[in-house]
Amino acid sequence: MSRFRFELIAVDPQTGARTGRFHTPHGVVETPAFMPVGTLATVKGLTTEMVRQTGAQMVLANTYHLALRPGADVVEELGGLHKFMNWDGPILTDSGGFQVFSLTALRKIDDHHVVFKSHIDGSLLELTPEQAVRIQEQLGADVIMCLDECPPHDAPPERLRQAVDRTTAWAARCREAQQRSDQALFGIVQGATDPEMRARSAEGLLKLDFPGYAIGGLSVGEAPEEMYRTLDATTPLLPTEKPRYLMGVGKPIDLVEGVLRGVDLFDCVIPTRNGRNASAFTSQGQVKLRNQKHRTDPGPLDPECACPVCRQYSRAYLRHLFIAEEMLGPILLSWHNIAYYQQLMQNLRLAIREGRAAAFREGLLARWNESV
Known part of the structure; x- marks a missing residue:
């Protein structure tokens, strides 16, 4: 039996909002759930005990940043991310795909890979889909993400189609590269705010039968109403029996609107970033x-x-x-x-x-x- 299982508990008849339980090797996550962001294996300013006291069930860390420092090999040698950061609950690691969007000036991308110039010391970091999976297997999170290309929300149609098709091709390579059976690899639906591109992305990813699906490429500059319309078009395309994860969102109202459109998992830096300010x-x-x-x-x-x-x-x-x-x-x-x-x-x-x-x-x- 798989170590991962999504158990649907209730669906609100008016809205399609749903609550369930996501079973992982490090515990059960009651959904819908918000994951605090611990980019560098720490939720900024808080000990893991403080994070637990908030009621958080699952946290997020970042592949790109941890690959740069301290290095995935260091985390692996020290027993994996759970032991390294003293968090015994579920962890999700992003693949570095968002940095493809956010660090445009520091990266070069083609169908084979993306090469980053480190924002720390200028050294080069190559990420292929295979390397993204390998790094995440070294880190040892419960949920790992396919490497994807997050296009700008206002990308022209041809550029958008290229990013969607590249994301699908990379997802297939990630699926093929995965070796560990104790990690759930999620595919990421891209397509900006274009419903046809979202459908194209979902169609390609559903054929790969991932244990969960993420919706990426939102909250990157589009108006909130555009994001909600995109969710209206996208979540019905995803399997009801698998968890749905809206990446990098958002403000409290965005979480509520996402839940009412059938989303199960969220993460965002807003609560800690706002707290620091x-x-x-x-x-x-x-x-x-x-x-x-x-x-x-x-x-x-x-x-x-x-x-x-x-x-x-x-x-x-x-x-x-x-x-x-x-x-x-x-x-x-x-x-x-x-x-x-x-x-x-x-x-x-x-x-x-x-x-x-x-x-x-x-x-x-x-x-x-x-x-x-």
């Missing part, structure tokens, strides 16, 4: 702690949040930490933001089981639109 997500909306009005506020960051930050510290104190440039400020706000995301997903899972996902979304929007 004095911006908090709360049940009443976004709070910018540098604002003068929080200077003497004795209340909690979010009165409805039970995380350690909201239980123990006032808005005034948290603001003081940022104004004084104390490192504790970004740590505490990152901790809260990830806890907020986890609570949001837990509430969504409950709403789906109770058949009220659409009403849950409307209630959130009404509260988030209030001024904080």
